Amino acid sequence: MNDLSYILNELGEDREQYFRAISPPIMQTSNFAFKKVADLRKVFEDEFSTYLYSRGLNPTVDILRQKLAALDEAEDCLVFNSGASAIFASVFSNVQSGDHIVSVRAPYTWAQRMFDNILPRFGISTTYIDGTRIENFEQAIRPNTKIIYLESPNSWDFQLQDLQAVASLAKSKNIITICDNSYCTPLFQKPVAMGIDMVLQSATKYIGGHSDVVAGVLTGTRQMMKKIFDNELLNMGNGITPFNAWLLIRGLRTLPVRLERISQSTRKVVDYLKNHPQVEEVIFPFDPSFPQYKMAKKQMSGACGLFTVVMKAEKMDQIVTFCESLRHILMAVSWGGHESLAIPRCASILPENFDAGNRAHKMIRFYVGLEDPDYLIADYEQAFAKSR
Template structure:
């Protein structure tokens, strides 16, 4: 299916909505029925009809169909956060006594799910270095139910060989789940590589405006329907129609935003790599990245998230650099119009800082839609302050 068709036309049903160019917001909680029999059939199969907007809603359905098509999946669900998509996808595929294999250092709320919530119900986990597929093979037990991936991850960008891991998992009837937030379905399609469930934070590039929190989960129709009829509706974590409409609006400009961000990121990386106060720049599609060849195989682009290590002897130098940025905002997340930065040391007590630990000197930079020169000038003036 053509990308332009998916974004601009697919699933919109304009003839049903007065031929409106912009899709409508069906802001209703409830749907009415003319006969008892029609209501009865909706109770029996809520996945196929509109009954209550906690489940299906026409505005949300337009978005679901577009996002599934972008992923190359049969179907998808849209949640009110990426964390909710993680929760539902994992919960739907474990039972008491199950075992999960996860890449080490997954997203914070996946980590809390594995370490705090699921152990209450007898579900165990093993973290592995995902850069070597053999580590997954060695960690499999008879009760392994899920292999959980995040490729690239969101700070140091380690990759997993998705095709190899998918093949391994299928041999052992294990469900594979990946957080694909870094690439979006535009730049990486895990479903086509054999992964069972692909999720992403739509808060980021899909929205593109930093005004919506949402998550997407794509997979086979059978799997998505099973999750809809259980975890999705029971938890009540579906997205609201107005937020779905905002994401539909964000989709219109997704390809051109990613193209601009990608091009600007290349210029910013070139600046950082030659700066005397930068020790290292991490970006999956840089030729000096350790897994560059795998990145080229799996990804068609890298968007705007990179990490650089600053040459600093004290935590105060890093804080001074960040505190003096005038236009790059200090905040979590990424994918919006605005450039963002977050220093790794913000998650450390000041007394724990160790300049010899390179990770303590890392800063994650998201390159937004500003001109490259605008971003570079801001970085440059902050570097000069700590270089006095």
């Protein structure tokens, strides 16, 4: 039996219960009925045990939960209405006033805003570190450190952390580890197998795969998932809807073939860009020039379609002209869908603050979708010609 094929196509699906339909139904209901008061009482005591109200558990969502937990090799899974919700719930459920967090520097925007703007209101502090060296984690840990927050790779310069080493250090000090695995998906990296306590990802990206649903995934032990379900998920009301869960189940069916296609196309596009005279550098974890290439090959089995280009540009206008000249590659945030994307770092920089000597100011993050790679290369080429 192919475990991956079984998970994606069969796990959690009992077709005899829904008229032998190949595709599971969308249980678009807000609540569930009971015949016995005693049964209703039991669910009031433990809503994680069965269906009561779709803010909590729902049959369509449960099919998705089983599949995602199995892909991560975790005991259980919760699915949220966004990746930001999954981040917030995973962190907030494990800190109290006066606690301390160690985080990799420059994490996802909404993770950092939580660390900087929300948690300090409750006396919770965060120390940001360069996560490429285990010594930096050792030095940042305090007696009141409760969480180590990881993002490996991150989504701009793709810095990695040694997940196994960080997990071992954290366990020795009874610290919970959380890793954002959005870049790799469960197919290309297994943080739980390396000792990480909780793994999250934006299912908006590769899991959905069609740029038509926003969702977040959190996996870990059943005990931890129940703790979060009983508190953060039910109180905030940020679980996923049945229809969006159904869209993610649909996305999972084609995940392996999409990632295979995207990975092949990305390699061709990266090779083209590395040799272009208007490109200073291409940053991609599976390219031998990547500083942590050996670590990437050790921890990851694939690198998908996200990479960054550092342009040779003396003026911001050159980057702006290039991006605005792209005809088929769309300028937008996110990644993981069918469409190829570009987002320039200078979009968050005022023109008067642009510094041609600052490598980050010249970055453009690209995502390769499902288009033919030669089609994309032709688009790059005509945009480069206009931005000389």
